[in-house]
Every structure is written in structure tokens, then in C-alpha cells.
Amino acid sequence: MVRITYEEMQEVLKKLFLKHHFTDQKAALLAKIHSESTLAGVNSHGINRVPPFIKYVKNGWVDIQAEATQAETIGNIERWDGKFGSGVLNAVKCTERAVELAKNHGMGLVALRNTNHWMRGGTYGKMAADKGCIAIFFTNTISNMPPWGAKENRIGNNPLIVAIPREEGPILLDMAISQFSFGKMYGYKLKDEQLPFIGGWDKADNLTKDPKKIMASKRALPIGYWKGSALSMILDMLATLLSAGNSTYRISQKEYETGISQIFLCINPKVFNDHTLHENLLNEIILYTRDAATMHPEDNIYYPGEQSSKKEIANKKDGMLVDEKIWQKIETLLLGIDF
Amino acid sequence: MVRITYEEMQEVLKKLFLKHHFTDQKAALLAKIHSESTLAGVNSHGINRVPPFIKYVKNGWVDIQAEATQAETIGNIERWDGKFGSGVLNAVKCTERAVELAKNHGMGLVALRNTNHWMRGGTYGKMAADKGCIAIFFTNTISNMPPWGAKENRIGNNPLIVAIPREEGPILLDMAISQFSFGKMYGYKLKDEQLPFIGGWDKADNLTKDPKKIMASKRALPIGYWKGSALSMILDMLATLLSAGNSTYRISQKEYETGISQIFLCINPKVFNDHTLHENLLNEIILYTRDAATMHPEDNIYYPGEQSSKKEIANKKDGMLVDEKIWQKIETLLLGIDF
Numbered sequence: 058m059v060r061i062t063y064e065e066m067q068e069v070l071k072k073l074f075l076k077h078h079f080t081d082q083k084a085a086l087l088a089k090i091h092s093e094s095t096l097a098g099v100n101s102h103g104i105n106r107v108p109p110f111i112k113y114v115k116n117g118w119v120d121i122q123a124e125a126t127q128a129e130t131i132g133n134i135e136r137w138d139g140k141f142g143s144g145v146l147n148a149v150k151c152t153e154r155a156v157e158l159a160k161n162h163g164m165g166l167v168a169l170r171n172t173n174h175w176m177r178g179g180t181y182g183k184m185a186a187d188k189g190c191i192a193i194f195f196t197n198t199i200s201n202m203p204p205w206g207a208k209e210n211r212i213g214n215n216p217l218i219v220a221i222p223r224e225e226g227p228i229l230l231d232m233a234i235s236q237f238s239f240g241k242m243y244g245y246k247l248k249d250e251q252l253p254f255i256g257g258w259d260k261a262d263n264l265t266k267d268p269k270k271i272m273a274s275k276r277a278l279p280i281g282y283w284k285g286s287a288l289s290m291i292l293d294m295l296a297t298l299l300s301a302g303n304s305t306y307r308i309s310q311k312e313y314e315t316g317i318s319q320i321f322l323c324i325n326p327k328v329f330n331d332h333t334l335h336e337n338l339l340n341e342i343i344l345y346t347r348d349a350a351t352m353h354p355e356d357n358i359y360y361p362g363e364q365s366s367k368k369e370i371a372n373k374k375d376g377m378l379v380d381e382k383i384w385q386k387i388e389t390l391l392l393g394i395d396f
Numbered sequence: 397m398v399r400i401t402y403e404e405m406q407e408v409l410k411k412l413f414l415k416h417h418f419t420d421q422k423a424a425l426l427a428k429i430h431s432e433s434t435l436a437g438v439n440s441h442g443i444n445r446v447p448p449f450i451k452y453v454k455n456g457w458v459d460i461q462a463e464a465t466q467a468e469t470i471g472n473i474e475r476w477d478g479k480f481g482s483g484v485l486n487a488v489k490c491t492e493r494a495v496e497l498a499k500n501h502g503m504g505l506v507a508l509r510n511t512n513h514w515m516r517g518g519t520y521g522k523m524a525a526d527k528g529c530i531a532i533f534f535t536n537t538i539s540n541m542p543p544w545g546a547k548e549n550r551i552g553n554n555p556l557i558v559a560i561p562r563e564e565g566p567i568l569l570d571m572a573i574s575q576f577s578f579g580k581m582y583g584y585k586l587k588d589e590q591l592p593f594i595g596g597w598d599k600a601d602n603l604t605k606d607p608k609k610i611m612a613s614k615r616a617l618p619i620g621y622w623k624g625s626a627l628s629m630i631l632d633m634l635a636t637l638l639s640a641g642n643s644t645y646r647i648s649q650k651e652y653e654t655g656i657s658q659i660f661l662c663i664n665p666k667v668f669n670d671h672t673l674h675e676n677l678l679n680e681i682i683l684y685t686r687d688a689a690t691m692h693p694e695d696n697i698y699y700p701g702e703q704s705s706k707k708e709i710a711n712k713k714d715g716m717l718v719d720e721k722i723w724q725k726i727e728t729l730l731l732g733i734d735f
Contacts, residue, residue: 131667133472134502163473164505166663191634206695207688219630221637230630232623254621262691281619282593284571287700290685291558291569295530297677298560298665304677306684324505326637328470338636338643345645346629349546352601356545361626 059384060376061104066092070107073391077114079121083146090145094177095377098368101240102177104379108386110143110176118315119143119173125150128170128301133162136300139172141315148175149184151321156188159323167321170302174314179231179365181321182220186227191324192220197293199314200305202235202277205286208262210275212289213305214238215296220362222326223339229362234289235277242268242277296320398723399715405431409446412730416453418460422485429484433516434716437707440579441516443718447725449482449515457654458482458512464489467509467640472501475639478511480654487514488523490660495527498662506660509641513653518570518704520660521559525566530663531559536632538653539644541574541616544625547601549614551628552644553577554635559701561665562678568701573628574616581607581616635659 067088074084094103113119123142127135135154139147151167158165175181178194185192198213214235221228237256245252246268255264257271257278264278265271279285297304302318326335347358372378406427413423433442452458462481466474474493478486490506497504514520517533524531537552553574560567576595584591585607594603596610596617603617604610618624636643641657665674686697711717 129668132502134663134667136668162501163471164503166503191637204685204688204697206690206692206697207685208691209688211685211688211697219634221630221633228630228633230626232620232626236620236623258691280621280623281571281575284575284619287569287571290681291560291567291700294560294567294678294681295558297681298530298674299663301668301670301673301677304681304684306680309684324473324638328473329468329475329640331640334640335637338640339633341645342629342633342636342643345643345648346543346546346550349543349548349550351545352547353545358543358545358550361630 058378059381061379061384062376063092063096063373066095066104066377066379069387069391073107073111073387076391076393077111077121083121083143086149087143087145090149090176090180094180095379096369096372097177097179097365098372099177099179099365100377100379100383101238104377104387105240105383106174106176108383108390110174111390113173113313118313125169125172133158133165134299135165135167137167137169139169141171141173144173144175144317147172148181148319148321151319152181152184152192152194155192155321155323156185156190159190159325163328164322164324166299166323168296168299168302169319169321170300171316172319173317175319177231178216178218179220179229179362182218182229182231183227185321185323186220186222186229189222189325189327191222191326192218193322193324194218194320195292195296196319197296197303197305197308197317200309201239201275202279202286202289203258204290205279205283208258208276211305211309212279212286213293213308214277214279215289215292215305217292221339224336226366227362228339228360229365231362232280234279234285234292236280236285237277239272239277242272246272397717398720400718400723401715402431402435402712405434405443405716405718408726408730412446412450412726415730415732416450416460422460422482425488426482426484429488429515429519433519434718435708435711436516436518436704437711438516438518438704439716439718439722440577443716443726444579444722445513445515447722447729449513450729452512452652457652464508464511472497472504473638474504474506476506476508478508480510480512483512483514483656486511487520487658487660490658491520491523491531491533494531494660494662495524495529498529498664502667503663504661505638507635507638507641508658508660509639510655511658512656514658516570517555517557518559518568518701521557521568521570522566522701524660524662525559525561525568528561528664528666530561530665531557532661532663533557533659534631534635535658536635536642536644536647536656539648540578540614541618541625541628542597543629544618544622547597547615550644551618551625552632552647553616553618554628554631554644556631560678563675565705566701567678567699568704570701571619573618573624573631575619575624576616578611578616581611585611
């Protein structure tokens, strides 16, 4: 691992995106978003995603010229078309629009179709919360889990994000519907360790903690077994119907994931003008939850997003730990040597 | 088990509620809702809940005179106060109001405070979907699970309902955030069986499939371990903040569950006028998911709510299977013999 400062990462990534013909403004925004996710400790959806993103750009799978546009609108509900542009840039635009709708109407929903991977979904939840809005966001994906009872993948891990503004920094839930991401499993595999809990099936249909076997079968487990399977299906249905976009079914007809559908629902809690009550109610919940005795004395109880906020502070001070091979790849890409 | 027809159950329950001084209209509605949940095969939240509900009424924990009223409103967001009335009657009123707001604005949210148990949450999701709206509803509860890492209960199982209208009948997700309800565990315990998956902790902090041990420790497992724990917290936060109502913390200060907070968010998909597209997109998702090979040849893959719709049809034809002791208790209550 190498330590890279937040500033250095932004600078290097901006150069890389400029080299791939993004405008100055877009290159800076992309660099900021990838660096922020890494700052929060989510390398898997930050810096580690840069090389595959560049591959998408080079292959023309992400249209760098595309600008998301409003397709249909009725009051506080809007459909947008992402036109196969950068998932990050589209998500930023739709987050900003949903916040604006919520500020005007109390609540606003943007349903985005034909977009690409938004990298770390929590980025946009935090963005909305920092602007004073509650955010409920989700995306569908290419099929990467079997529905309950099946041995073939037909549902996505469809990350769900919920963010709530708070003075000390937002409450932020950012979870895929799979118990473990393939990224996490890969980490355990590298260390030759078992997963702490069952995470998928082996090729013989047995539930297992062995990351190698799950990666071989490609069959990850939904959270809560049949419950996560149903939740994944219904999130896909909502994203597809509201955006009139592609479902996991249609996305999975291509060899690579593109043209996905996303929901950005914002609520402005200020509609009720009770800032002190808002803070007090949140703090009561947090204090009560934390107050429980832990199973192991060294354990702590966290609110959603607490650990990533702490990581941000530490990483801003000490620099971010980045996989050496990933950083080398970024530098190689910057030099223009193809991979 | 005894078989009771849908009509007979409604008739008996209406008499029982009339006897407990509900108005004719309210008694009929309560009877209908409890019978419908039983019709869908959800006895645990239908007929089986009638005796405890009568206990709440007798103890004055449910105010039978109360009428939920609108407390604050801004555009398509409203706060309602349930005034400790029947959770079922309050939820019906707020569902109808959220549907009305969605019909007028495209989207509407009702946040209800000071209410009581709504029995089967899916009832209201189905009600909204039958009126053409997408529903995203949830409730908080008294604390009944430990947050991740803790050995004391501090979070609720906070059921989450999502319903989507469809010609053939709605898609309906109705799930508590616990892996198994205590009702389900009790069923396994009676049969002296282990749960099919880990469902909670024993008193020595070990995860276990033994329903007896989990019922003794009272520590149920959230779906997806740390993920469900975080999801439960954030649903409680949303319900509490938006309704300015009681959180799981405050609800848990009483010895019985009352004064809970609920969210009724409706979206009217008709805002985009694409009925055929709506049906086609849904059917594509369902067909693709069902098309997967199953692990066991006898297994089927279902969409959320499919099994309970099938049960409704069968139960309407054959009558509903009801636990004999429960039915006897209902008859005893009707005779006015105290328990």
C-alpha cells in the first residue's frame, strides 16, 4: 500500500480525465468524487474504479460528450435521460435537481435512465444531506445474484442509499443488497481467509463462507436470504418503472453493464421548520443505540456512516492508503501506455 | 386448526368490535382488515392479533374514540397525529390521504405519529396499489433486536412495505428487518424444529438456529447482520423525524408498545401516462426472474407478494385455516367472558 494525499489524488486524477478528453470542469468533478470516496475508505468504489472507468471511456461505453437531459416532468417528479454518459456526472446532476425540487416542493423525485455506474452511491446521499435534504437513492445493476431458490443470476445487488442531514455530519446508509460484494470477497481470498458469515453458494448449491468457491460460482447471497432477493427485485422494478429505463433483465442482455436506471428521492426536512427537534430526535436515537452493552468489550456500536466519517478525518490528516498496483496503473494510464 | 370462511370471520369480528364500542363503520373496517390479512395466509398479523388488540382496547391503550388529524402540512408532505387510536384505522386513513396527495401532486407523503400497531403492513401497501399508486410504507416498533455488536435490544424490526400496482394484482413486499419474527420462531419451537438459518443469539452470545434459545435471550438477528441493523436504525430515524413522533428509544420506555411512528409515501405512476409500458416492464422483470433454473426441481421462483395472492384465492374458496385455540378465544371474548 502507498499513502497518497487527498490533494495529490485529485490532481493526478484530474490530469488523467483531461487526457481522456473530459472538459476541465468535468475532469475536476470526476477527480473530486473518486478522491472523496477513497477518503471515506471506500477504495473499492473510489480509486480502484478508475482503471475500469477509463476502459469504459476508451471503448466508447461511456459517452464523454453526453449531457443528461430532462425527458418528462409532472410537478415534483421528473424523468431524466442520462444518454449513456458518465454515471458520476449524471448522478451529481440528478442529485442537485432532486435537492432543488425538494427545496421548492418539500419533496422531489428524479428517475434517471440510460446512465452508467455511479461508483460510490453514498457520495450522492452525502451531497444531498450536506444541502439539508433527506435522500433515498437507489440504482439497479447487471444481474449478479440468484433470486431465492434459483441457481442462475437474475437479480442485481442494487445498492440502496439513505442519508439524513445532521449538524455533526450526515447519517449515511450505503448498502448493496448482497451480503458481501465481490470486491470484499476478493480481499478475503487474497488473504486466504474465510468470510465471517455465509456469503453465497458453491457450484454444488451449498451455502458457503469460502470466497474462492463463491467467486467461482458467481452466486452471491442476498442479505436476509429470501428477503433481500425480494427487496432487490422490487428496487429494480421501481427504478425501471419510474425512469422508463432498463431493468436488470435488459441490462443483463449486454456483455457489460450500461444503460442502468436510478432513483433520486429527496425530502427537505426544513418544510416543518424544527431544526432543534430534528437534531434532538436524532441524537436521542444515537445515544440510546450506543448505550447498549456490547458482546465484546472492545466493540463499539456505530450509527450508519459513522465509521466512514471517522475515516475521512483520519485520511485527510494522514493520507489515504492505496493499493500499490492500482496507483501504478493510474500512473501508467497517465503516461498513456495502454494496458 | 379449524376452517373459517372469510364471510364468517368478518361477521364474528364485527360483532366483537361492536361489543367493544367501536362504531358500526369502524367495527366493519377492523373486521375486514383482520380477515383480509388472514385470507392472505398471514394469521400471525390477522386473526391471531385480535385477542391482544382487544386487550389493548380493554386497558385503554388504544383510544377507540380517537380520530387521526392533520397536524402540519406543506404541499405534498403532511404530518398526522394518530392520537393513540387504533393503528389499523389510523393507517387506513393515512394510506387514503397519501394516495390522494399522490393523485394530486404525483407524489405524496404522510408521516403519522402517536399511532398503534397496524397489524399487517402489507394491507395498506395493497390498498394503495389497488388504487393505482406505488407505496413505500414503514413503521418503527418497540426495541426488539440488538444493534450490530450489542447484546441488548435497542432497535426495532421496523417493517418495510413496498407495493407496485399491476393488472394481475399488486407486487407486494412486506418484510420486517428481523430474519425471523418471534411468531415464526414460536411455530418452529412448537414443532420442536430448528430454524432453517441462523435467527438470533443465545444467552452466551452465540448465533444459533435454535428458536428456544433465541426466544429465551429475546435477541433476534437483523437481516444481513450489520446491514439490517443499520437499515433498522435509519428507518426509525426517518419515521421519527418526519412525523416528529416517538423513536424506538421513546417507545421502549413504556412497558407496552404504543405511540409509534409511520411513513406513508405514495407515487402515482400514472403521472407519466404509460400504462402499457408499466405492465410490459413489470412482466419482463417477472418472466426473466422466473426463467432461472432452480436448485431443486420442485422449487419455484416467486415475485414479492405472489404467494400471498395465491393463498388469498385458495382461502377464499376453501376457507381459512385458523388455530383452534385462537378461534375459541375469539368466541369466548364475544361471549364476554374475561381472560
